[in-house]
Amino acid sequence: MQRREFLKLSMIGGLAASLPLIGCSSLSTKASHKQGSLAKVVVVGGGYAGATCAKYLSTWSKGEIDVTVIEPNANFISCPLSNLVLSGSKRIQDLTFSYRGLQKNYPIHWVRDHVEAIDPIKRTVSTPHAKFSYDRLVLAPGIKFDYSAIAGMQAHDIAQRIPHAWKAGEQTELLHRQLVAMPQGGVFVMSIPKAPYRCPPGPYERVCQVAFLFKQYNPTAKIIVLDANPDIVSKKGLFTKVWQEHYAGMIDYRPNSAVQQVDSQSLMVNTEFESVRADVLNIIPPQQAGQLAKMAGLLGAKQAWVDVDFLSYASKAHESIHVIGDAVSSALPKSAHMATSQAKVCAAAIVDIVRGNSPDPQPVFANTCYSFVDNEMAMHVANVYRYDAVKHIMLPAEGGGVSSLKIGR
Ligand SMILES: Cc1cc2nc3c(=O)[nH]c(=O)nc-3n(C[C@H](O)[C@H](O)[C@H](O)COP(=O)(O)OP(=O)(O)OC[C@H]3O[C@@H](n4cnc5c(N)ncnc54)[C@H](O)[C@@H]3O)c2cc1C
Numbered sequence: 146m147q148r149r150e151f152l153k154l155s156m157i158g159g160l161a162a163s164l165p166l167i168g169c170s171s172l173s174t175k176a177s178h179k180q181g182s183l184a185k186v187v188v189v190g191g192g193y194a195g196a197t198c199a200k201y202l203s204t205w206s207k208g209e210i211d212v213t214v215i216e217p218n219a220n221f222i223s224c225p226l227s228n229l230v231l232s233g234s235k236r237i238q239d240l241t242f243s244y245r246g247l248q249k250n251y252p253i254h255w256v257r258d259h260v261e262a263i264d265p266i267k268r269t270v271s272t273p274h275a276k277f278s279y280d281r282l283v284l285a286p287g288i289k290f291d292y293s294a295i296a297g298m299q300a301h302d303i304a305q306r307i308p309h310a311w312k313a314g315e316q317t318e319l320l321h322r323q324l325v326a327m328p329q330g331g332v333f334v335m336s337i338p339k340a341p342y343r344c345p346p347g348p349y350e351r352v353c354q355v356a357f358l359f360k361q362y363n364p365t366a367k368i369i370v371l372d373a374n375p376d377i378v379s380k381k382g383l384f385t386k387v388w389q390e391h392y393a394g395m396i397d398y399r400p401n402s403a404v405q406q407v408d409s410q411s412l413m414v415n416t417e418f419e420s421v422r423a424d425v426l427n428i429i430p431p432q433q434a435g436q437l438a439k440m441a442g443l444l445g446a447k448q449a450w451v452d453v454d455f456l457s458y459a460s461k462a463h464e465s466i467h468v469i470g471d472a473v474s475s476a477l478p479k480s481a482h483m484a485t486s487q488a489k490v491c492a493a494a495i496v497d498i499v500r501g502n503s504p505d506p507q508p509v510f511a512n513t514c515y516s517f518v519d520n521e522m523a524m525h526v527a528n529v530y531r532y533d534a535v536k537h538i539m540l541p542a543e544g545g546g547v548s549s550l551k552i553g554r
Pocket of ligand 1: 189191192194215217218226258288312343344436470480481515
């Protein structure tokens with residue numbers, strides 16, 4: 146054997162031997178299911194993260210894993226592109242997809258139900274109609290809104306008068322109707338919560354879409370943006386440029402403006418510094434991991450997002466419960482592309498664990514996010530992320546970038 150080849154093999158051996166030290170120290174690779182029986186994996190939530198994870202668990206395990214998905218909705222409505230519903234460029238039907246393709250093409254059990262209890266010790270998940278046992282549980286619950294810091298917001302205000310439109314569906318259609326019916330020269334006020342929140346560039350894309358609508362049908366209308374953050378969180382140069390060049394004089398952006406109180410009758414909004422009256426009001430509330438995370442005991446008293454091991458997405462609180470998508474605590478953007486990237490790493494890791502192997506010690510994935518300026522022009526940001534074995538987190542790697550500032554058709 147050549148010396149170089151010997152060294153290469155020793156390094157691979159050394160690396161494999163040290164694997165448990167590389168971030169997955171808490172992760173048991175012992176098969177958790179009974180010998181001779183199929184490992185049972187239950188995935189809760191059929192959004193971008195959950196549906197993707199179920200598909201790849203079923204494909205990559207080649208029949209070695211019994212996969213069940215529990216999701217209450219018959220159809221999936223995509224948040225990506227839902228800002229275009231506000232401008233009238235898309236309809237909610239264009240963003241509504243049935244699960245039939247997944248159900249037909251992959252051997253996955255689909256249960257249309259709502260999980261109401263999780264017992265991490267007995268490893269069971271309950272809906273009002275049935276109880277499911279699991280060897281590994283994947284939670285992909287998305288986000289929960291937290292209105293506790295905004296005085297005056299009642300559930301019926303949110304449902305009927307002050308939509309968030311931050312989960313696509315009826316709320317998006319309601320906000321579109323309100324914008325279309327707004328008086329000529331009226332004021333649209335929208336608020337952005339402190340990061341981290343779902344889809345960093347999403348609120349600024351929303352500003353573009355509403356401005357696009359007003360430019361056509363209500364050119365003297367104004368948009369006031371109350372941003373709790375000190376500055377535009379994502380694609381700042383691009384958004385600033387298109388606001389100036391395409392929607393000059395329409396957008397009044399106010400940083401460091403967290404909403405503290407709302408009067409739902411007068412649509413008066415108070416921040417620490419000022420009061421603003423709206424004709425149409427869109428409060429995007431602060432966010433935290435979906436309710437399932439708390440239900441499973443994965444969050445401390447003041448914790449908003451779930452801590453995971455980035456090699457497998459096993460939660461730090463319960464090793465047999467994996468969490469993916471927006472609910473994860475990380476410096477990664479909470480996007481659909483990111484949710485599907487995490488879902489694939491998680492699925493591959495579970496297949497490895499079930500087979501008694503260690504997960505990939507150096508996952509790499511990408512995130513690309515497009516923001517629409519009007520009905521046909523979009524700008525994008527793309528990044529590659531690589532696992533850092535010292536810090537035990539995903540860090541931006543070389544490559545990626547944003548659209549050129551020379552925006553044109
Ligand atoms: C306006 C807007 C625009 C966006 N644009 C983009 C974009 O252009 N590109 C991009 O990449 N991302 C975009 N995003 C972000 C993207 O929508 C989210 O990051 C993505 O949906 C996260 O996926 P998820 O699977 O974590 O959560 P979700 O997609 O919300 O899925 C969660 C699922 O869990 C289910 N669930 C919850 N509780 C239970 C329970 N108790 N029992 C059973 N099931 C349950 C829900 O029904 C849901 O199906 C946008 C978001 C918004 C709001």
